[in-house]
Amino acid sequence: MTISTPLAPAPDDLLREANAHCEAHRFADALALLEPHVGGQPGATDDAALAPALNLAALSAMGTGDAARAQALWQRCLEAKPDFAQAYSGLAALFAALGVLDEAQALYERLLSLTPADADARSNLGVVLQRQARHAEAEAVFRAVLAQHPAHADAHYNLGLLLQGQGRHAEAESALRGAIAANARHAKAYNALGALLRDKARGDEAAEAFRQALLIHPQYPEALNNLATLLKASGKLAEAELAVRLALQIRPNFIDALNNLGCVLTDLKRVPEAEAAFRQTLALAPNHAEAQYNLGVALHTLERLPEAEAAYRETLRRLPGRVEAYNNLACVLMALGRRAEALEVLHEAIAVRPDFAEAHFNIASLHKEFGRLGEAEAGYRRALDANPEYGDAKFRLATLLISMGRFEEGFARYECRYTMPGFVHHATQRLLQCPAWQGEPLAGKALLLWQEDGLGDMLQFGRYARVLKAQGAAHVAFACQPPLHRLFRGVQGIDAVLDHEAGAAAAGQFDYWVSPISVPHRLGTTIETIPAPLVHTPEPALVEHWGARLATLAPGPRIGLVWKGNPKHFNDAHRSLPSLAALAPLWNLPGVQFVSLQKGQGEDEAQHPPASLPLLHLGTEVRDFVDTAAIIAQLDLVVCVDTSTAHLAASLGKPCWVLLPQYDLDWRWMHEREDSPWYPGTMRLFRQRMNEAWSAVVERVRAACAQRFGI
Known part of the structure; x- marks a missing residue:
């Protein structure tokens, strides 16, 4: 029988070689070199003599990502040599990294009992206390270190992070600058300083801090991602995309950078790519509430409303205080026609944040749609109380007041459009x-x-x-x-x-x-002092020209039709009719001749109407409003949606009946009344009622035509 003899303690030259591997981050090589000396069973060798090798092997195992092996090696080292300080330091750092904070604290305290002057250990203890939310104790530890070692860069840095987290920004900035003064190559301090300066809207200084961090450590993904956030906020989207993609090249599964990339791509209007970035973020971090919210924004932008609704609801399940998700969810519900639900969601948002201006604005807009004008006015005013510079609320309050006939305040407030950068007026x-x-x-x-x-x-x-x-x-x-x-x-x-x-x-x-x-x-125009409409006399030659075209119609009343407006209008989906076929009830009027004035959207329908439809299409031949005026002058009535033709017809003194949508009704048509003070005696308004189909509105127009023409 052959009896194994204990291995000799690792020689110094082997330790030096293994240490060189570690310093070069060749941890696997270091561990392979040390394993023959430390791989036996505890007690099979003189572990006390092997303590330096066990410690170095544990460090190597940590470097390879094998935390369990590292922990076992350090514990073995400390069992054999309870006063081996380096092992306490390593094992404490391991437990801190694993989030086992009570164990980490105990180990750092044991280490300090052995080496009271170890400033690094004391600073690291402060970090553990900070992570345990024992902020006052952590701050005291950092300040104690700095009292003894004023140039301890990490203590300055960690104190700065602590103060920043408490909102003590001036003190935090001072501490971080202290870290940089103590160590001009402290990349993390530069990065943290940049984040602090960015949050304080000191963009140029923040950018310089991030760049300094990257000069020191070019492969620093956190600094690249932070710089990308800053560039995005300043509108430098192409540079922001480059910075965040560089961060992801270094660390492909960098969750915050993936989410940030999605935000940058959203701003670049590359929304399908943004969606992919948010989904990749959520694949790596399923509970990432911000990525879930951002995915909702992307889906909302892509008008995939049911999916957006689901994303916003999932955000709120994970993050009930995210009021923006409530607001956006309400917007989705409004777009889906579920306005009562939207109002409930908005009230939930107000319950979370009573001064949330956007929610007050949307609540006001919903009240307006429901005809509750006093509540709508109050809501817009609450939005402006919460945010006096809220441009959309200023504009909506102005138009609401005009629509209520309160011209003095309404038109005065309407001048706000000159203060709003998004408006052409600005x-x-x-x-x-x-x-x-x-x-x-x-x-x-x-x-x-x-x-x-x-x-x-x-x-x-x-x-x-x-x-x-x-x-x-x-x-x-x-x-x-x-x-x-x-x-x-x-x-x-x-x-x-x-x-x-x-x-x-x-x-x-x-x-x-x-x-x-x-x-x-x-x-100072009031509803009582509105001037008469503009006066235009159609050109006789054009009247004669278009009269020849109209003469091809059979005898009977002539009604001009416009069923669609400008497709670029923000409310076109509501104010335009779905198609020419929506006017079909009018075709039942015996003896009535119809003239299409439709131009642009909907023109193709008029060019190829059903064979049974008595429709003369002239819109395609019309050059401008002068031609249209010459045609309208020879009609008996114009029936149209809310578009420019209505104003032209009424200005010519021609009876004009306007079909008005229920939702997002333009301010000029006011509320409830069937006439317009802007066009007295010539204009009649047919309003779509709550949840009423256009077919019902058109049927009322048909009945009114039958009465007007006695047919």
């Missing part, structure tokens, strides 16, 4: 090189009217040109889009019509400029 002030008219005397002055809004808006408010001219304006020019040019050349009060480019170039020659929609405010 840019006008810099574009035009003359003062905006604020109501000053106009006698002998040159005035530039400037179109900023839609064609229908200009037809409605073009009436003010003659009012301004009557106040003594020597010259009134109108800068507007080409479809309006021919019409406004014949409008009373207009001396010249320009395109926008020519108007901007000539602005310096005018005393003032003003938008036609701002004039009611400047003149």
Whole structure:
């Protein structure tokens, strides 16, 4: 029988070689070198003599990711040599990394009983106490270290993190700068300082701190991700994407970077890619509530509403205090037509955060849709109390007040559009090189009217040109889009019509400029003092031309039709009819002839109507409003949706019946009434009632036509 003899303690040269492997991060090589010396059963060798090798082998095992092997080696080392300080340090760090904080604390305290002057151990104890939420004790430990060792960089750094977490930003900044002063190559301190400065909106300083961290440690994924967040916030999206992708090259499963990549891609409008990034984040971290919320935003943007609803609800299950998820969920429910549910969800958001301006805004908007105007007004005002600079709430309150007939406050508030960067009006002030008219005397002055809004808006408010001219304006020019040019050349009060480019170039020659929609405010218009509509006399030659086309119709009342508006209008989905077929009840009116004035969206339907439909389509041949006016002048009635044709027809004095949607009704049509004070005697409004189909509205129009024409 051969008897094994105990292995000799590891020689110094072997330890030096293994240590060199560790310093080069070749941990597997180091462990392989040491394993023959430490791999036996405890007690089979002189473990006390092997303590340095056991400690180094444990460090190597940690480096390879084998925490269990490392723990066993350190515990074996300490059982053999209870006063071996390095093993306490390593095992304490292991337990801290594993989150076994009570064990880590006990080990650091034991280590300090052996080596009271070990500043690193004391600083690490402070980190463990901080992670145990024993913040006051942790702070005391860090300050004790610094009292004895003012240049201890990690103590400064850890104190800075602690103070930052408590919102003591000035003290935290001082501590982090202390870490950098003690160690100019402390990349983590630079990174933490950058995050603090970023959160304090000191973007340039934050960017410099992140760049310093990356100069020291170019392969630093946290710093790259933080820099990406900063670049995203400043709108440098291409640079942000590059930074976060570099972070992911270094650490492919970096969860925060994957989530951040999705956010950057969302801002870049590459939403399907963003969705993929959020789903990858959730595959790695299924409980990542922010990624779940962000996935909801992506799905919402892609109009995959049921999936977005599910994502927002899952976010709230995991993170009940995420009020933005409540608000977005409510928006999804509104889009799905589940408005009562949406209102309940918004009230849940307010319960979580009573001053949540967006929720108050959406609650107000829902009350408006339900016809509860007083509650809507109160809601918009609450939103503005919570956030006085909330542009959408300013605008919605203004339009609500106008729609309620409270013109003085409503039109005054409507001027808020010039303070809102997202509105075209905001840019006008810099574009035009003359003062905006604020109501000053106009006698002998040159005035530039400037179109900023839609064609229908200009037809409605073009009436003010003659009012301004009557106040003594020597010259009134109108800068507007080409479809309006021919019409406004014949409008009373207009001396010249320009395109926008020519108007901007000539602005310096005018005393003032003003938008036609701002004039009611400047003149103090009330519902009782609305001027008469603009006056346009159709050109005789055009009347004759279009009269020849209309003569091909059989005898009987002629009704002009427009069933769709501009598809780019924010509310087109509600205000336009689904198709020409929605007007089918009108075809049952005996002897009535129909004329299509439809242009753009819906035109193809009119070009190929059913054979049984008495429809003459002229819209495709119409060049502009002057042609349309010449046609309308020869009709008996115009039936249309909320679009510019309604304003033109009513301005010509032609009876015009407008089909109005239930949701997001434009402010100019006011509420409940069947007529319009802007077009008295000519306009009749057919409002879609709560949850009413368009077919029911059209049936009411059919009945009114039968009564009007006695058929």
